[in-house]
Amino acid sequence: MLIRRARGALPRIWRSVPWVQWRLLHLTQPTFLVGVCALLRSEDGEFLLVRNAFWPKGQQWGMPTGYLEPDESLAECVARELAEEIGGGTVEDIRVLDMSAGYRMRVEVLVSGTVRDLPSREEHESVEVSDHRLATMDTLPEGLHDGHREKLARHLG
Known part of the structure; x- marks a missing residue:
C-alpha cells in the first residue's frame, strides 16, 4: 500500500x-569530461597527425585531440583545438564515428571530417604540439600513440 x-x-x-x-x-x-579525437583527412586522402609533448614518450604522435567546452559543438571544438595546437586550419563535414564512456569519468568521441588550409610546419608555435604532418597508413611516423593506432586501423583499415 x-x-x-x-x-x-x-x-x-x-x-x-x-x-x-x-x-x-x-x-x-x-560528471564526465568529453574528450574529442579528430580523424581529419585532406583532399588527397591523407590524415592529420600532431606530435603532442604531453603524451607518453615513444607515443607522442596521434590525431588532434581536446576537451569539449560548455556550449561548444563538436565542430567548434575541433576548430578551436586546431587553432590552439597548430595555429589554424579549416575543418568541414564533422561527424561522429565512435563514442565510448567510462575511462576516468570521461566520454571519448571520435569524429571524422575534412581539413584544408593547414598552416606550414614552420609557422607552427605551440607548447603542447611540437609538430604536425599529413600521413597515410603506409607513412605512419615512429612513436604513434597505441590508442590512435587502434582507432586508425579500425576506421581506415
Missing part, C-alpha cells in the same frame, strides 16, 4: 520542483 502511494506521489513531487532536479542529479550522478 505504501509503495503504491509512493509510486504515484514521487513522480508528481519530482515534476513539481524542476529547479531542484538538476542540482539533485548533479550531486548524485557522475
Whole structure:
C-alpha cells in the first residue's frame, strides 16, 4: 500500500520542483569530461597527425585531440583545438564515428571530417604540439600513440 502511494506521489513531487532536479542529479550522478579525437583527412586522402609533448614518450604522435567546452559543438571544438595546437586550419563535414564512456569519468568521441588550409610546419608555435604532418597508413611516423593506432586501423583499415 505504501509503495503504491509512493509510486504515484514521487513522480508528481519530482515534476513539481524542476529547479531542484538538476542540482539533485548533479550531486548524485557522475560528471564526465568529453574528450574529442579528430580523424581529419585532406583532399588527397591523407590524415592529420600532431606530435603532442604531453603524451607518453615513444607515443607522442596521434590525431588532434581536446576537451569539449560548455556550449561548444563538436565542430567548434575541433576548430578551436586546431587553432590552439597548430595555429589554424579549416575543418568541414564533422561527424561522429565512435563514442565510448567510462575511462576516468570521461566520454571519448571520435569524429571524422575534412581539413584544408593547414598552416606550414614552420609557422607552427605551440607548447603542447611540437609538430604536425599529413600521413597515410603506409607513412605512419615512429612513436604513434597505441590508442590512435587502434582507432586508425579500425576506421581506415
